[in-house]
Amino acid sequence: MSTPTALIIDDEPDIRELLEITLARMGIEVETAADITTAKRLLEANPPQLCLTDMNLPDGNGIELVHWIQKVCPQTPVAVITAYGSMDTAIESLKAGAFDFVSKPVELPRLRELVQSALKLSEPDVEEMPADDPGLLLGQSEGVRRLRNQTRKLARSQAPVFISGESGSGKELVARMIHLQGPRRDGPFVAVNCGAIPSELMESEFFGHKKGSFTGAVDNKAGLFRSADGGTLFLDEVADLPLNMQVKLLRAIQEKAVRPVGDSKEVPVDIRILSATHRDLPALVQEGTFRQDLFYRINVIELKVPPLRERPDDIELLSRHILERLARDYECEPAQLTPAALNKLKDHAFPGNVRELENILERAFTLCDLDQIDAADLHLGSAPVPGGSSNISEAIIPNEAPSLDLPEDGELDLENYLESIERKAIEKALEATRWNKTAAAKKLGISFRALRYKLKKLGME
Template structure:
């Protein structure tokens, strides 16, 4: 195995020596430079697998050097060394294309983590995702190709990325692609919907808690940040965080450490933050509903996901992929779209984006009688759950009304599932478990019966 090389650029001999000794102990061959001019000469002659540069150099600055490296040897990840507390400078470096940053005085464990991550990026390109391998981001439109290029580039950085886009457009898929193509791919990917966590539990969910710290804390809990250590934490719908939680999140991001509820000490965490929302975050900042300082920390780089209506030529490819997955999940023959059905999909504006396309196709997949989905099988603009024609409890008299509990509350979803389950069981028993005959008896397609059996866990 070839020994990796690193270039250290700093005008302070003591710093160069400390970094050189640390990297040599990691079996890395080290070259050093005291200024930008000599550094450029080394980089042009023999680009290393990693570059560490100070921000302030006698004949230039680290930001300009980062930009130059991006142009001349973009495959070399470069990290900058910043003064203590200079977060604004670090963010400027990340925007310029730096892989990561480390603050003075340099903490050696943090430096080792950074170096190990950078060296993973220096593997030959053939070992990672190809130039236009679609991965999870399917499509051949210009917008989706550009998005794939951007995710591949951002995967090489540790900069926080803010992913904007409409609901259902695929923001989490973009976050997963950034994670999968970067040096953290072997670490965990933790996705959390910030709007789905009760406000009173947020601190415990994010940072964990100590056993006995509050009523109900019967065990120690790691929390989302520590669960994502070494990987990526994706904060979906980050705009839904209450202001008091935004303050604590900002501190965790800045300090790279968390303090569980009830603990007296902080725990260091190595987490890359990706975030997303369908809301207009700059407007929320102006209105005072989202902290400006947190916005600047999570929005170092913004990535926009195009809505489905802007890439209608991708619909056929997406539909084919979705139908193939549905056939596999429900163990049925795959269904295809007729030309008229495909044209109807292309003419639709999809306010719910890819998620709505999935719902439309799943509904049509379960209800079509043959293996072809025609335009009449597509129900656009509304989302009724696929159901049989059973409308009441099969044990009740025809037309019997549903009786609500005394408190007036009914678990409608479970109630309807129990009706479907009873009706399907009776139809299967009456036909001696002949599924084709049972489907006919229920007035639904064989495919719809297979779907329901799988969904209700009756297979």
């Protein structure tokens, strides 16, 4: 393996020497420059694997150099050295295309982390690495092509990215793709839905707690920030954070450290923040329900995920992928969409986007008797016919259905209650037909495929 190379640009000899010694001890071959003119000459002659530049130089500033590097040698990651507390300058450099930034006085552990992350960008290409569900980024429409290109480009940066888009459009998958294609790909990817955490537990969930710090804290807890150390923290539905938590989140992001509940010391964390919401965050800032300083900190770069209705030509490819996955999951032959079914899907508005398409196809897949899904099987704009219900409780003979006793205190767990009805009905039908699944499906008034689906979902295989 060849020796990695770096270029350090700073007009202060002491800083240049400190950085050169630090990088040399990491096994990196270092060149130095005292101004932008010299730096450009060295970059054009032999682009290094990392460029580290001061912001204020005798013949220009670091932002100008970042722009120049983006045009002339875009494969070279460049990090800028900013004055202490100059967060606006740091954000400006990230928007210009800088890989990352480090503040003066330079903390050597932080510098080493930055350098190691930058050098990973020159390792073998991982752009084709599959995500958890690559189908959500499938498509040949202009919007999806642009989205894939943007994720590849943003993966090379450490800038916070705000992913906007409607519910069900695949924002978490985009975040995963940014993580998997970047230098943090070997670290953890931690996704959290900010709207799903009770406000009283939010600080403990994010920052962790010490044993005994409050009632119920029976053990030490790391928290989401420390769980994501060395990787990426994805804050989904970030607009749902209460104001008091927004203040604490902003401090943790700026200081790159967290203070667990009940602890007097801050713990440093090395994470990249990606965030998303389906809500209009700038409007919430205007209303005063979302802090403007936090908005500017997480929204350094915005990435828009197009809704499904804007890319109808991708529906066929997405549908085929979803149906093939369903067939693998339920060990059935894949179903095919008829031309009429495909046209009906293309005409649908999809307010729920890709997630809605998945739900529609899963329902149709389980209900169709043959290996073809026709327009009627999609049940778009109409309720499913009684004989083809995916809810077995609707197919039970009325006098066999158990009575529903609502609890006096507390709430009824309706989903589990319905599943228990389905489980009992399936068991009864299988016993009556001596475990002949085809006959049992007929007795239940559902398709064989729907029975297979239910058996797998309820863990009855």
